[in-house]
Amino acid sequence: MTKKLLISNSDIVEYSEAENEYYFNGKALDSNDKEREQKNMEAENKISEIVNRFLGKQYENTLVLTGAGSSILSKDDSKQELNLEKNSGKTVYEIRKTIEACLDFEPKVYDLNEIAELAKYSPDQYGINIEDLLSKVSQARDFIPDEKKDKFDRTVDEIQKNIKQLCQIELSKHHKHGEFANKLIAKKNSHSRAKIFTTNYDTLFEQALKEEGFILVDGFSYEFPRTFNSKYYDYDFVIRGDNKVIDEPNFVDKVVHLYKIHGSIDWKQNEKDQIVKEEDTQNDESLMIYPRRAKFEQSYESPYFDLFARFQVELRKSKTLLIVIGFSFADKHIKSIVENAVITNSELSILIVNPSIETDGYNEFIRRAESYNNVMLVNKTFEDFVDCFHKQEAYSNDLFIKDGDKNE
Secondary structure, eight states: OEEEEEEOSSOEEEEETTTTEEEETTEEOSOTTSOHHHHHHHHHHHHHHHHHHHHTSOOSEEEEEEOGGGGOOOOOGGGTTOOHHHHOOOOHHHHHHHHHHHHHHOTTSOOHHHHHHHTTOOOBTTBOOHHHHHHHHHHHGGGSOHHHHHHHHHHHHHHHHHHHHTTOOOOOTTOOHHHHHHHHTOSOTTSOOOEEEEOOOSOHHHHHHHHTTOEEEOSBOSSSSEEBOGGGGGOOOEEOOTTOSSOOOEEOSOEEEEEETTEEEEEEEOTTSOEEEOSOTTOTTEEEOOSSTTHHHHTTSTTHHHHHHHHHHHHTSSSEEEEEESOOOOSHHHHHHHHHHHHHOTTEEEEEEESOOOSGGGHHHHHHHHHOTTEEEEEOOHHHHHHHOOOOGGGOHHHHHHHGGGGO
16 A cells, blocks of 8 residues: 655656655655655655656746645654644544534523534544534525524534634744745746645734834735735835836836735724634634535625636746645535636646645545646645755746746
C-alpha cells in the first residue's frame, strides 16, 4: 500500500511505509544505503524542486484559496511552549468533540444527540457532522413542537457561539502566514496584487500581515467606522516622488488583497445595515456564515455575493495561478466554481496542497492532473508547504536585471 505525495501530468511521487521507500514515477529513490532521515530529506528536496518548477512558470495573477487547514498547527518537539487551545484551529472532529462537551455542561440546552434526533438527522459512520447537523437544524425548525422551540433555539445559538469561540486564535511565532505572504509577493510589482480568498472566520492572516508590515486591502474603508464596499479592491497604493525622470507610478511593495468569503469574527452589521469591521472580536453579532449546507443560499447576500463574484472574475484572467491550501472542497459551490474555471480557462493553473490528497473531494482534480499539465496536487501541511515554497525566481526583479531581454 503506497501513499501518493504528489500527482501531476509529468510526475507521480509515492511513499511505501512498509518498505520505507519513495517512488518517483514508479522508480525507487536511489538511496538504499542511506539512513531514513537522509532519505526523507533527499525525497523532500526532489518534491520541492518539482513543486517550485510548477510555481515558477510565467504567471501574472496569483490567487490563494485557503480553509481550516491553514489555521491548524502541528504539535512537535520544537513547539513545547505552544498553547494549541489559544494558537491553533481545530479539525472537524475536534470541533464536534468541543461542542459536545460544552452542550453537556450547559443544563438549558439539548445535547448533541438530542438535537440531532429533533432535527431528524442520522449520523454517518464517523458520527455527527456539525456541518450536516446545522443544515438539518435550519430546515427542521418550523417542524419543532412549540414547547421545544425555545430550548431548540438556545441549543443552536450555543453551537454557533462555540464555533465562534474556536475561531479566537492568536498568532504565534510558529504560524507561517507572514512568511507565506512574503514569498507570495516576491514578483515584479507591475503584476497584479496577490489575492487571498479564505473561508476561515479567524484573523490569523490579518494579524500576520500587520506584524509583517503589509498594507491589507480587505474591502473596508480606511476611515472609521471601517465600512465594507467592494470598490476598495479596485484601489492601489503607489509612491510618487519629485525626483523621478519619468512620471509613472511606483507600486508599494507589500500589499495583499484579503477576501473573507464566509465572513469574519470581526465583522458586524450596524443599524444602517452596513457591514463594519471592529477591533472587538468578542461581540455577539459577528457576521459569519456558519458551516452548513445552506451556505450556497447565503452566498447570494451582501457582502458575500461581491466576494464570490470577485473570485470568479479572478479565475477567468489569463496566466493565473491558484494555490489551494488546507481546503477540502466540502463547500460544493466553491468546488463547482473552481472546476468550471479550470475547464473554461486554459491559462489557469492550480496547485492543491493538503496532508491528504487522495480523498473523494479531489477526484476530479486528480483526474485532470493525470491528463493535463496545469493541475498539481501535493501532500503537505500549510507549514511544510511554506517551508518548500521558494521565492519565485522567474518573477524576481533580480532575474530581469540579470538575464535582460531574454525574459521580456
